[in-house]
Amino acid sequence: MDKEKIIEQSIEFVKKTLANAEGGHDWFHIYRVWKSAKHLAISEDVDLFVVELGALFHDIADSKFHNGDEEVGPRLAQEFLSSLAVDGETIQHVVNIIRNISFKGGKEEQKFKSPELDVVQDADRMDAIGAIGIARTFNYGGHKNRAIYDPSIPADLNMSKEEYKNSTAPTINHFYEKLLLLKDRMNTEAGKAMAEKRHAFMLLYLAEFYEEWEGK
Template identity: 30%
Template sequence: MSSLADAFKPHEKLAAQLIPHACGTDDGSHDIAHILRVFRNALRIHAEEGGNGAVLAAAVLLHDCVSVEKNSPLRAQASRLAAEKASGILAGLGWQADDVAAVAHAITTHSFSAGITPETIEAKILQDADRLDAIGAIGVARCFYIGGRMNSGLHDVADPRAETRELDDKRFAIDHFPIKLFKLAEGFQTLTGRRMAAERHDRLVAFYNDFLEEIA
């Protein structure tokens, strides 16, 4: 555990406390590797945008402590449930109520599905850091991994570009690009996050175009 916690420097002591609670699922797109990537994204943004580092680190470590599958009717409630669980964990570790509330707000608002606007810099950074992991090369990999978990096909053989049909990312993984992934870069909260998102968005578009060209 210590070597894994060390990857979360300079918050390795906090990580050692929270890693056992961090993942609420066997979903490989929301595992400890995802949390570490989000943490590193958050550190890059935090270095330029500021905020409370401990609150941000705790929010990152616990933002997926309750995970709900993408096709579950409870999906929109996942971040609220995670915030409630995180609040109990941090209170049990002796955190001050204001800091617990700050972490809970960041976790509650980070989710695309929740549709809640983040109000604090820590919440804005967490949302940006998490969404960065949904675009770019990592976003492509996660999209198809999740498609496999949901038993989706790669694309519609007859109409891969959805020119004469409705987009349906429950049936075809590639449809998730225009349905959601291409829209994520528009909603970033911080200047640093927007800059990072623009680079990853370009990679996402390039993959999509190459994919469609190869199956044409």
């Protein structure tokens, strides 16, 4: 099995599949997560091949853009990797990463755990915070035609998975309902260290946002 060639073919497949994706969930999101995952993997005892494939396929078909169907992504990954004759154990590991990586409101129990998932999950969460995270959040809010901020609608930290998926709350609420929670949910030591800086940047941004909101 030529792992390097499989990675190259996977990259081309993901690029093609996400050619018209929403800006926060496009190939460049995958690219950043893939690069971060490889960086985080350096200090972890993991199968790098599984980490790379997990990162490349983790958002191949985000359920948000497929009527909430959480099986489209795992199915696409399984079919493509099977066509490259990747071994079944590796494919199943990648599928498990895709199925268990999502935040899902933060109240869902992860049904699968592995060091490789820890790394890919940290890399994905890293792309949801800091400067990139802020840009992605407002891009998606605009994509869904959501208000930027409404002081009369408070953040809800007790949503169920379904309530989280179906929320139409203003974009600023998402900082409290997800982004600011991620720093304390990192799995790896390297991930925790990187998240501190990005978390601090978001707090600075929000402080400036509220001042400007009041015309100061």
